[in-house]
Amino acid sequence: MKTVSLKVLDKAIWFSPPNNRIKKSDFEKPFRKIYLNKSSEESPGTSGFFKSKKCNKEVYYESHLELKLFSTLELAEQVIDFGSQPMPISFKYNERISTYHPDFYYLLSDNTCVLGEVKMLYEMGYFYNWSKWKGLKHYCRKNGIGFLITDGKYDIRDLKEMYINRNFRDELLTLFQKTDCVDWNTIYDLKLKYGLKMLDLACFVYQENVRWYRKPTRFVKESFI
The missing domain is CATH 3.40.1350.10 (Trna Endonuclease; Chain: A, domain 1)
Incomplete structure (x- = not known):
């Protein structure tokens, strides 16, 4: 091994x-x-x-x-x-x-x-x-x-230093200007749109200080540190 x-x-x-x-x-x-x-x-x-x-x-x-x-x-x-x-x-x-x-x-x-x-x-x-x-x-x-x-x-x-697709980041941050919570369907559509992986989502929440809840899955604009 x-x-x-x-x-x-x-x-x-x-x-x-x-x-x-x-x-x-x-x-x-x-x-x-x-x-x-x-x-x-x-x-x-x-x-x-x-x-x-x-x-x-x-x-x-x-x-x-x-x-x-x-x-x-x-x-x-x-x-x-x-x-x-x-x-x-x-x-x-x-x-x-x-x-x-x-x-x-x-x-x-x-x-x-x-x-x-x-x-x-x-x-x-x-x-x-x-x-x-x-x-x-x-x-x-x-x-x-x-x-x-x-x-x-x-x-x-290391999540802090990893690259995030700029268009994905900008589009999601624009959504957060209108709401404090983005549902999973919206996140998943963006993930498919930009060909991203789950790691990209983890990098986003870490770098942008967003909470990633799972039940139900959503991103919430609150500090988690």
């Missing part, structure tokens, strides 16, 4: 001085159970586990992207431990407090730690995910832990 580039490990964000007193024993077992299904290149949304020689334990994953990242962590010399679903994180969404579990953690040789999630790039545009990651940011800042949202090659900050 091809692994993720080791360079992605350098993309972790530190919001406060790193805490170098974290131990392997802090992550002895995952907090959330993962139900197993066979994972493959053709079926990236399935789950499973592999035996980590480095960590001497079974590491569980819920997608092929996660498996690739864990395979990279297995090879990375600076990583001494890693695993999945390490702890519950509180977050607020639609005025309700909920909890979720980050996809992964890894512990570095200097006893600092990184928490994060593995997502397809376009999924990084969903407001629901941003709400979760706001809670994760708060936890990382409070505890001196690194923060990483990645697809295995890019991290979420």
Whole structure:
């Protein structure tokens, strides 16, 4: 299997001085159970586990992207431990407090730690995910832990620099001058008109500070940071 580039490990964000007193024993077992299904290149949304020689334990994953990242962590010399679903994180969404579990953690040789999630790039545009990651940011800042949202090659900050079709951007911004909410049918028609991908939509909401809701799917002109 091809692994993720080791360079992605350098993309972790530190919001406060790193805490170098974290131990392997802090992550002895995952907090959330993962139900197993066979994972493959053709079926990236399935789950499973592999035996980590480095960590001497079974590491569980819920997608092929996660498996690739864990395979990279297995090879990375600076990583001494890693695993999945390490702890519950509180977050607020639609005025309700909920909890979720980050996809992964890894512990570095200097006893600092990184928490994060593995997502397809376009999924990084969903407001629901941003709400979760706001809670994760708060936890990382409070505890001196690194923060990483990645697809295995890019991290979420790369959406800021990616190109967006200028005509698509201008037409959608013109719509927002008339309304605070653009429905999915309108967005989808523009997507087809300019031959765009879901990633282009994620770049737009990130760069223009727009909320991408999914049920029902719509863009809303509100800050999500």
